[in-house]
Amino acid sequence: MATDPRELYQQVIIEHNKKPRNFGKLDTHTHHADGHNPLCGDQLQLTLNVVDGLIEDIKFEGHGCAIDVASASLMTGAVKGKPVAEAETMADQFRSMVRGDLDPATDAHLLGKLTLFKGVKDLPSRVKCAVLPWATLHSALKGEATVSTE
């Protein structure tokens, strides 16, 4: 495994894009949303089962670039089993990080290995790719069926 953060980031993106975790659709679910990135036309569908305030299961499917797919793969792994409120906090923090408003080195956060995406702030055209899964999660948890990152 690489030790250079940029190399590690590349490896993780490639690996999760090749073998995305939690890919598919939950046949029965309590929440769902369709996310859309109008810049490229890519789409992401999320289905979740929330029981007693906990995200018991979550899956995603759709078409997207490697950053979008890797972000969705890592996000679903990170929020599965977590309370809804914690997942919402992570969504806020992730968005702040990739927009450059949260520095994971100095600011408190719950992001764990999701900080791998911190370099996205220097790639403005990819911010929406990384954020799409989190924006879709936020919409699903709020009961909104569709979201656009525009």
Ligand code: FES
């Ligand atoms: Fe479409 Fe990244 S280019 S989501």
